[in-house]
Amino acid sequence: MAKIRVNATRMQLLRLKKRLVMSRRGHKLLKDKLEGLVQAFMELVQVYSRLRDRVDQELPATLNLFLLAEGISGEEAITTALEECDATLEVAVERKSVMSVGYPEVNLLGFELRPSYSTLATTSDFDQAAASLRDLFPTLLELASKEEAVIRMADEIEKTRRRVNALEYVLIPQQRAAIKEIASKLEEAERSSRARLMKVKDMLLKQEY
Numbered sequence: 534m535a536k537i538r539v540n541a542t543r544m545q546l547l548r549l550k551k552r553l554v555m556s557r558r559g560h561k562l563l564k565d566k567l568e569g570l571v572q573a574f575m576e577l578v579q580v581y582s583r584l585r586d587r588v589d590q591e592l593p594a595t596l597n598l599f600l601l602a603e604g605i606s607g608e609e610a611i612t613t614a615l616e617e618c619d620a621t622l623e624v625a626v627e628r629k630s631v632m633s634v635g636y637p638e639v640n641l642l643g644f645e646l647r648p649s650y651s652t653l654a655t656t657s658d659f660d661q662a663a664a665s666l667r668d669l670f671p672t673l674l675e676l677a678s679k680e681e682a683v684i685r686m687a688d689e690i691e692k693t694r695r696r697v698n699a700l701e702y703v704l705i706p707q708q709r710a711a712i713k714e715i716a717s718k719l720e721e722a723e724r725s726s727r728a729r730l731m732k733v734k735d736m737l738l739k740q741e742y
Contacts, residue, residue, distance in 0.1 A: 541714070541715045541718035541719060541722075542715075543719065545715060546712065546715045546716060546719065549708055549711055549712050549715065550712060552708055553705065553708045553709065553712065556700055556704055556705050556708060557705065559700060560697065560700040560701060560705065563693055563696050563697045563700065564697055566632060566633075566693055567690065567693045567694060567697055569632050570632045570634070570686065570689060570690045570693060571690060573631045573632055573686065574683070574686045574687065574690060577631070577679065577682055577683055577686060578683060580679055581676070581679040581680060581682075581683050584672060584675055584676040584679060585676060587672055588669070588672060588673060588676055591665070591669050591672075592669060592673075594665065595662055595665040595666050595669060598658050598659075598661050598662035598665060599611065599659070599662045601658045601662075602656055602658040602659035602662055605656050605658065606656055606659065611659060614659060618663065619645075620644075620645065621643065621644070621645045622643070622644050623641075623642040623643040623644070624639050624640060624641055624642060624674070625639075625640045625642055626638070626639055626640075627640060629682070631682070631686065632686075632689075633689075634682075634685055634686050634689045635685070636678075636681055636682040636685045636686075637678065637681065638678050638682070639674055639675075639677070639678045641671050641674055641675075644667070644670055644671065
């Protein structure tokens with residue numbers, strides 16, 4: 534561990550002691566923040582996991598319906614039908630913050646998927662697939678929003694953990710070691726000064742006699 538290079542003076546000793554107090558205070562605040570972040574992160578992950586489980590269950594079934602419809606009606610017919618679907622989407626993006634970690638939350642205000650294609654060119658499988666996608670879309674949007682929040686909060690947790698570790702295992706031990714070294718040198722200097730004074734005093738007393 535690298536040492537803090539300082540001059541062995543009482544002024545420097547006082548400065549280091551003040552810095553140590555500030556470092557300890559900062560360490561406690563960051564540690565409290567880290568605990569709060571982890572707790573909020575775990576709650577967010579639970580919500581994200583529920584959404585992910587639903588999407589993982591329903592999306593493959595929806596895609597299978599599209600594949601089935603394509604197998605019966607043909608790729609060109611399905612592509613044309615998808616292009617002819619009329620969709621209206623209205624969202625609002627709101628900035629949320631958890632433990633000073635900001636992230637965008639997308640709120641679905643309105644969503645309509647109106648089939649305008651000819652039913653003669655497609656089968657009921659395509660109708661089911663379109664309806665399934667329409668029902669699943671709000672969950673997909675919410676999942677994307679929560680995933681962004683999870684990513685940003687995980688990054689902030691990692692940054693905060695590094696700062697906590699830097700204070701706990703590097704800076705604070707360095708400051709303690711520097712304070713101990715300066716105090717030791719000052720004590721040694723004081724002992725040497727007293728010894729010189731005693732020697733001078735003895736010499737003066739000898740001269741008087």
